[in-house]
Amino acid sequence: MKRIVLTSFIIFLALQLFAQVKPTEKVVYKEIGGVKLKHHIFLPKEQAKSKGAVVLIHGGGWNSGSPKAFYLQAQHLADRGLVVFSPEYRVRKKHGTTIYECVEDTQEAIAFVRKNAKKYGVDPDKIAVGGGSAGGHLALSLSFITPLTEGIHQKDYAPNLLVLFNPVLGVSKEGYGHRVVAEELSAKGINWETFSPRQNIDASFPSMLIQLGDHDKVTSIPLANDFESRCKTADVSCKLLIYKGAEHSFFNKGYGKKQGYPKGTIDNRWFYDTMQALDDFLVEQKYLTDNYTVEVPEGAIYPIRKEHE
Numbered sequence: 001m002k003r004i005v006l007t008s009f010i011i012f013l014a015l016q017l018f019a020q021v022k023p024t025e026k027v028v029y030k031e032i033g034g035v036k037l038k039h040h041i042f043l044p045k046e047q048a049k050s051k052g053a054v055v056l057i058h059g060g061g062w063n064s065g066s067p068k069a070f071y072l073q074a075q076h077l078a079d080r081g082l083v084v085f086s087p088e089y090r091v092r093k094k095h096g097t098t099i100y101e102c103v104e105d106t107q108e109a110i111a112f113v114r115k116n117a118k119k120y121g122v123d124p125d126k127i128a129v130g131g132g133s134a135g136g137h138l139a140l141s142l143s144f145i146t147p148l149t150e151g152i153h154q155k156d157y158a159p160n161l162l163v164l165f166n167p168v169l170g171v172s173k174e175g176y177g178h179r180v181v182a183e184e185l186s187a188k189g190i191n192w193e194t195f196s197p198r199q200n201i202d203a204s205f206p207s208m209l210i211q212l213g214d215h216d217k218v219t220s221i222p223l224a225n226d227f228e229s230r231c232k233t234a235d236v237s238c239k240l241l242i243y244k245g246a247e248h249s250f251f252n253k254g255y256g257k258k259q260g261y262p263k264g265t266i267d268n269r270w271f272y273d274t275m276q277a278l279d280d281f282l283v284e285q286k287y288l289t290d291n292y293t294v295e296v297p298e299g300a301i302y303p304i305r306k307e308h309e
Contacts, residue, residue, distance in 0.1 A: 021071045024078075029087065029112035030105060035095060037105060039112065040067040040086040042074045043120070048081030051123040052287035054163070055085045055113060059133030059249075061177065062102045063092045069132065072253055076275055080288055083120050085113055089138070098184035099177075099195060104148040106138040110157035128161035128287060130278075132251065133218060134177075136167020136210075140197040143205045161285055162208035163278055165251045166216050169227045170198035176218050198223070201230045207237035209281040211274050213246025215308050241277055245304035246270055259303040267300040 023040040030037045054077050056070035067086035074084040089105035090097040110129060117124040131139040142159050171181045171192055182192040193199045208231075212224055224240060231238035249255055251274040256266040276294040283291055 021075045023067075023071070023074070023086070030108050032090075035090065037088045037090070037109070039109065040071075040074070040088075041120075042078035042084040042086075044078045044081045044083060046081055047083070047121055048288055050082075050126055050287045050289070051121055052126040052128065052282075053083040053085065053113060053117070053120070053122040054282075054287075055087065055110060055127065055129045055139075055159075057087060057089075057106060057109075057129070057131030057135035057138050059131065059135040060091060062099045062134045064094065065091060065135070069252070072271075073275060073278070076279070076294075077282075080279065080282075080292065082282075082287060083122050085109070098188075099171075099181050100148065100184065100188055100190070102134070102138055103141050103145055103195065107142065107145075107147060107152060107157045108149055110142060110159065111152045114156055125160055126287065127159060128163055128282070128285075129159035130163035130165070131167065132165040133248065134168055136164040137169075137171075137197065139164060140167060140169070140205075141195065144197065144200040144202070145195060158204075159206055161206050161287070163281060164208060164210045165274065166212050166219055166248055167210060168197075169219055169223055171196045172199070174220070174223060198227050198230065201227070201234050201236065203234050203236065205231065205234065205236045207239075207285065209239045209241070209277065211241045211243065211251060211277060213243045213248065213250045213270075215245065215247045215305075216250075218248045239281065243270060243273070245302060245308040247305070247308075250274075256303040259305060261303055266303060267297050269296065269300040269302045272296045272300060 024043040025041050026038045028036045029039050058065040058067055058069040070086050077084045087109035090101045114124045129139045142157050168176045171178055185192050228238045228240045250270045253271040255268045257263045272294050279292050282288045
């Protein structure tokens with residue numbers, strides 16, 4: 001009984017912490033059609049020697065979503081000394097847009113970071129970009145899709161590193177969102193392959209970390225393995241980590257609810273594991289200098305469906 005009470009108390013504190021996590025500031029990076037798109041910015045108290053920055057792009061199938069999805073990761077990285085940006089971008093449900101506008105906004109969001117690097121004390125050649133699901137696709141798109149906005153160049157938004165959480169690696173039939181994406185792009189005279197990362201891997205891609213569950217229905221393991229193989233052929237460093245029993249969005253702190261657990265009753269162990277892998281990778285890539293151990297609360301579990309055990 002004492003253990004149950006203690007575990008419940010720890011989870012309660014964790015939920016309170018999540019509610020208190022807020023960006024240092026919000027800055028408009030683009031205004032279009034009366035819509036103001038903002039960067040949610042987390043500034044460190046003491047900046048890392050690398051002067052690195054990380055941009056974290058939320059998912060939501062290009063349909064919805066919010067920068068809040070990455071607040072906890074952003075706060076962790078800011079505590080570690082990195083400047084972290086999490087951008088808003090136009091989405092289908094709210095703005096009636098397509099994948100095209102999502103990519104367009106993302107390009108401008110990163111260009112803003114690089115243009116304002118000096119203001120935030122950031123090395124413009126040390127900008128890592130990450131994202132989850134469709135946000136992972138948008139992060140990848142920065143390496144191969146040509147400028148969609150007049151006045152910016154690919155060097156303005158090209159990432160120096162990629163940190164991806166169950167990203168959409170392709171928009172082909174075996175990938176994700178093929179029919180809708182193909183229709184949206186065709187209406188603009190664009191072939192879907194132009195927006196599909198797996199079909200465009202070349203040496204211009206930076207080193208990357210991909211974290212993926214082996215039961216992900218958005219990005220399959222065969223597709224991820226093929227993506228990794230293509231990276232190797234192009235001489236691109238791709239570190240692929242597979243988590244047994246995990247499904248899509250497993251890296252989110254609230255993933256347990258998706259698995260049928262009542263909200264707030266468990267602490268998702270994968271949230272901490274993926275945070276640790278992210279931190280370790282940034283140390284390997286010299287964005288961070290000191291190794292760090294992410295503290296895992298007692299009682300944290302892997303919320304695996306029984307059929308995946």
